[in-house]
Amino acid sequence: MTYKVYGMVQSRAFRVLWLLEELGLDYEHVPAGPHSAEIKSVSALGKVPALVDGDTVITDSSAILTYLADKHGAFTAPAGSKARARQDSWTFRILDEIESQLWTASKHSFVLPEAERVAEVKPSCKAEYVRNLERIMAELEGDYLMGDAFSVPDIILGHCGGWARNAGFPDGPDAFGAYLKRLRARPAFRAAVSAGQKG
Structure with missing residues (x-):
């Protein structure tokens, strides 16, 4: 599965791109600006970054990083430890x-x-x-x-x-x-x- 990352590299979206590269995962990058039509098509708040994983949209860079690290079991300690x-x-x-x-x-x-x-x-x-x-x-x-x-x-x-x-x-x-x-x-x-x- 290929993730889709919305947000310009000059924004907090860079954090998501960096972790995806660390994880060696495929992704598509959409360099959308805040409140652009592109970002609002997946997130009504119009904030970047946003990660699309199938039919789920995750916003907030820290939440996205935590989600990806937990999901793929890398660059994080186990939850509850x-x-x-x-x-x-x-x-x-x-x-x-x-x-x-x-x-x-x-x-x-x-x-x-x-x-x-x-x-x-x-x-x-x-x-x-x-x-x-x-x-x-x-x-x-x-x-x-x-x-x-x-x-x-x-x-x-x-x-x-x-x-x-x-x-x-x-x-x-x-x-x-x-x-x-x-x-x-x-x-x-x-x-x-x-x-x-x-x-």
């Missing part, structure tokens, strides 16, 4: 402490109507992003968040690192730069970049 609880803690922490800063800054840069944007919040987002990254990197006990095992939260944090650079956020600690270098050296990461460029 202590390792999975630790992995999920990383996932939720990254969404709360790292992605939220990027998303807030994005909203006040170009997402919200211009009259609702408050540019003054962006320096605060950048400072908090760096503080949170420093704490996360200080807790790293291996090449990846789960030690020696690459997993779902690494995809999310790795994507956030690229998002941050594109958004003009500080690079953060040297350890984060080394971590991103390891992630970007993975063949599946490079394949996802290439796939997105074709899409």
Whole structure:
């Protein structure tokens, strides 16, 4: 079965493409933008990404990553295990402490109507992003968040690192730069970049 992924590579859809490449699965990429006719044909919310698996549509990048990893039994700890609880803690922490800063800054840069944007919040987002990254990197006990095992939260944090650079956020600690270098050296990461460029 071939999955269908909706969303531009410059969006959170990249996370889904990356995991599909890690899993070695076939997929079709539809580079749909938010609220486009293409995405609204499968998801009334108009948000990207969306994954179509048969007659089921799954939205939200973290939900899609969790679904695919669980379904194919890779890059995740078993549901209900202590390792999975630790992995999920990383996932939720990254969404709360790292992605939220990027998303807030994005909203006040170009997402919200211009009259609702408050540019003054962006320096605060950048400072908090760096503080949170420093704490996360200080807790790293291996090449990846789960030690020696690459997993779902690494995809999310790795994507956030690229998002941050594109958004003009500080690079953060040297350890984060080394971590991103390891992630970007993975063949599946490079394949996802290439796939997105074709899409």
